[in-house]
Amino acid sequence: MRIGELAARAGTTTRTLRYYESRGLLPARRGDNGHRTYDESDLTLLRQIRTLQDFGFDLEETRPFVECLRAGHPAGDTCPASIAVYRRKLAELDELIGQLQAVRAEIGVRLAGAGGEPPLCELGGQQL
Amino acid sequence: MRIGELAARAGTTTRTLRYYESRGLLPARRGDNGHRTYDESDLTLLRQIRTLQDFGFDLEETRPFVECLRAGHPAGDTCPASIAVYRRKLAELDELIGQLQAVRAEIGVRLAGAGGEPPLCELGGQQL
């Protein structure tokens, strides 16, 4: 499988795959003509990366999952390093969500005080 | 008041003020020597910008608030354009918070299934 096919099957672009390779995340074998060659396992790795990216993980955070898969584990998130990233991410998300909710509440208050009509009821039910 | 003093009083930098001016957000008068000159009202405008930035507004989103103040209103968020931005921001925040909570829940599930011990109880209490 060449780069174009892999990209298409994963719903991404060749540029993205070359970028991952440049980051050492998804290295490729090379054919006689210098073209990159991939197999099904690379598709699995790539899908792992893309799933985590969709969750908001940055590339470096996906590395433990990829290495876990490459080490032969059936799932990328069964290794300690991956689980540690999960935990860290949960904490980050909790922190971020909390901040956003605080901002949301503050803006709600300011909107109410600025003459904007209350969205549903004026009893301060910002969270619901 | 010159740029250094204004920056210090607002807890920001001269670079930031020049950047705002380059964006047309906070223009400055000029003294005989070409130095930027500001007054107390500029400090008010700047504080409005900074507050909204802290909320996660991007610069363009602060513009209606600044123009509202400059138009003579006592508060930057009493004008229709500002209120519209508030509303848009609330909707964006609700959307974003919802997505983050979904991701948080999904990661929680995966963590539980990957062998990570449950954080507090295993009854699926992700939201609390």
Next chain:
DNA sequence: GCTTGCCTTGACGTCGGCGTCAAGGCTTAC
């Protein structure tokens, strides 16, 4: 032989909100 379509590397562009450096000017204090 020629076009089409894939591939290669390299390098610059994007976005936002500035940081940082360079080279110079003016004013005030000593």
Next chain:
DNA sequence: GTAAGCCTTGACGCCGACGTCAAGGCAAGC
């Protein structure tokens, strides 16, 4: 006079995850 400390403009750097363009190579079909 000169050093310190403010100011000026201009321009490049940064971060992340690529997009996009350029110039070229190789293979297959007509």
